[in-house]
Structure formats: C-alpha cells, structure tokens
Amino acid sequence: MRVASFFAGIGGFDLGFERAGMQVIFQCEIDKFCQAILKRHWPNVPIYEDITTLTPATIPQSDLWCAGWPCQDLSNANTERKGLGGERSGLFYKFMELVGEVHPPWLVLENVPGLLCAEQGTALEAVINTLETHGYLGGWLSCNALHSGLPHDRDRVFFIASFRSPRAYKIFTDSSELSGNSPPGKSRETETRSSICESTFRNNPLVVQRRGGFGYTVARNICPTLRAQTGKHQGGHSDRPILCGEKLDLDRMGKVDGVSPRMDSRRGRVLGNAVIPPIAEWIGRKILEVEMSSSGIH
Numbered sequence: 001m002r003v004a005s006f007f008a009g010i011g012g013f014d015l016g017f018e019r020a021g022m023q024v025i026f027q028c029e030i031d032k033f034c035q036a037i038l039k040r041h042w043p044n045v046p047i048y049e050d051i052t053t054l055t056p057a058t059i060p061q062s063d064l065w066c067a068g069w070p071c072q073d074l075s076n077a078n079t080e081r082k083g084l085g086g087e088r089s090g091l092f093y094k095f096m097e098l099v100g101e102v103h104p105p106w107l108v109l110e111n112v113p114g115l116l117c118a119e120q121g122t123a124l125e126a127v128i129n130t131l132e133t134h135g136y137l138g139g140w141l142s143c144n145a146l147h148s149g150l151p152h153d154r155d156r157v158f159f160i161a162s163f164r165s166p167r168a169y170k171i172f173t174d175s176s177e178l179s180g181n182s183p184p185g186k187s188r189e190t191e192t193r194s195s196i197c198e199s200t201f202r203n204n205p206l207v208v209q210r211r212g213g214f215g216y217t218v219a220r221n222i223c224p225t226l227r228a229q230t231g232k233h234q235g236g237h238s239d240r241p242i243l244c245g246e247k248l249d250l251d252r253m254g255k256v257d258g259v260s261p262r263m264d265s266r267r268g269r270v271l272g273n274a275v276i277p278p279i280a281e282w283i284g285r286k287i288l289e290v291e292m293s294s295s296g297i298h
Contacts, residue, residue, distance in 0.1 A: 001288065004028075004062035004104070006051060006069070006095055010037045010270045013066040013108070016280020021288060025060050034270055051094055056101045064287065065102075067095050068110040068275050074123065076114040083119035084126055092127065100134045106168070107136055108283055109159040110275050116157065127159065136161035138168030148278035156275070160283060167294060171286045 004026040005014050014024045027038055028048045035047055048054050072078060073086025084090050089111075099107065109127075116124050131138070138161030145154040162168040 001063040001106075001291065002061065003064045003066060004059055006065065006067040007091075008034070008038060008047075009068060009274050010034050011041060012275030012277050013068060013110070013280045014038075014042065016275065016277035016282075017064070017066070017284040019277065019281040020284025022064065022284055025062060028054060031270075037270070051091060051098075054098065056098055059098070059102065062104055064106040064108065065099065065104045066108040066110075066280075068273075069095060071112040071114070071273075074114045074118045075112050076117075078114075081114070081118060083123045085119075093130070096130050096134060099136075103135065103163050105163050105165075106287060107131070107138075107159065107161045107163075108280075108287075111157055113142065113155050113157055131159065131161050135164045136168075137164070137166055138162060139172045141172065143276075143279045145276045145279070148276055148282070150276065150278070154272075154276065156279075158279070158283065160287070167290050170290050170293075171283075 001022045003014070003017050003022050003024045005011070005024055006028045008014060008027040008029040009031075011024075011027075014027065018024060024042060024045055026048070027042065027045055028051050029035055029038060030049050030051070035049070038045070038047055048058060069092045070088035073082045073084070073089035075081060082089075084092055115127070118124075119126075128140075138159065140157055140159045142155060142157050144156075145152045160168050160171055
C-alpha cells in the first residue's frame, strides 16, 4: 500500500507503516527541523511544506492518508484552547477538504486525548461528523505508548476509517492485542511493570520532571509524559527528564528507546509530538490484513 503522510513531523506514522510493509510516497510538513529529519530518512520522498496551499494535483495516488494534525488548540495543557476553531488544530478542516476531493481508500488520524473533551465534547463529534460527511466509516480508539511495551506514559487517540466501505470496522473487533490482553482486574500499576519496563530501568529508579518553582512530577515505574515549556513564566514544564538514584545515561536511553543521545529541547519537542512507531505499525498490519482478506489473499 502507498502512503501519503500529512503533518508528518519526524515520521512516526511513516516509520511504523513502513515496518508494517507499506511504502511512503509523499510527505507534508512545515517545520524545518522536522523536514531535515524526514529528508535524511526518506531522501527520495517529496516533501510539500504548507498544507494551506497544497492542491490535490500535487498529491500522488495513495491508498492511505495519515495525519497527526496539530494538537495545540485541543491539548489539556492549553488553558486557553480554542478547539477545532483554533488556527492550528483547525487545520483538520483543511486536511479534510483535500480528502473530500481525492477520497483515498483509507484514513488514519491521530491527536491528543484532549480532543475527547474539547469544546464540551463537541470537537470529537465534529471530527466524526466530518469523516462521515465525506463518506468514511470506521471508529476511534485510545492507545498509550505503554500498550506497545515502551516504558513511557503517552496516550493518544487514533481514528481509522475506510471510504464508503465497512472494512475499517474489522480492525476494531480485536484491538485488545495491542495491550497484550491483560487479565480482568489487573491494576494499571501492575500492568505497566512489564518485563520490558523491568529490563529497561534497572533497580526501578524514580523518574521526575522539573516544574519550575512548583516542585516535581514523580513516576515510580514509567517515564511521565515530557511536557514543553508553556507561557512566559517559570511555571512551564521542562522537557528534560531527570532520573534520581542513578546517573542519567542518555546513551543507554538511546539504545533502548531509539532516542538520540544528543538530547536537547528541540529533539524533546519533536519526539513528544511524534506518533509512536510500534502503534502505527500495528495499525498498518491490521489494515493490510483487512485488505488481504478482502482480496481473498491468505
């Protein structure tokens, strides 16, 4: 399957879908730092910079469009969020205008859990209604980085839809396998202490994050979500995690989690915005399974 990636960031969707067996043939990303990363890893894939000036004729024929559209106006971290009416998160509608003209067979969208409650819950309804208006059937699910085995608490909402076809519904009949089919009644704390977490963090050090002059955020078993600075005061969150009880070894973190050992604020920001590749890979494999089943290929 051929993939067109919008709001591509550093290529989380792109990497995951390629691991699943798909081919990325087009990317749209405005951030120069992210563009440099995309060009390094996908040197032969064309990158269009600004989705607001993008026309359907520029986009090559693709089987799947993916988009992790901007979350700033939807995030719970933004106390003055404007929802889908905001300048950045409102780019969802520009994306859907392109969708409405091209109608790719599959759509996979991603955003933050704040979408579920933004605008008193009407933002989620607006996304679903817009998808249905353009002929897309499917559903949405919430996936945490923890579900893919990574010792990092980052929850995201994913929409998977197919054009004028109920094929996407098949993906939602068994989405529990991503979280490992945890037994009923198993606590969240016990669940997150998987063998992967144990092997990654020796002796279970505390992981904390600086919060200006307002103390610390502590997680005993997993890394908390990294937060970017907000506002023009010292109350914003640092994007540098601090491990208490052992030396902060960025080389070891890089080997285990795929994070560059040259960690800085820019890398922290783009990593925090990126789609988790293992989750994208799982979605990609499920879509390919549906496609092969529909074609009678086993």
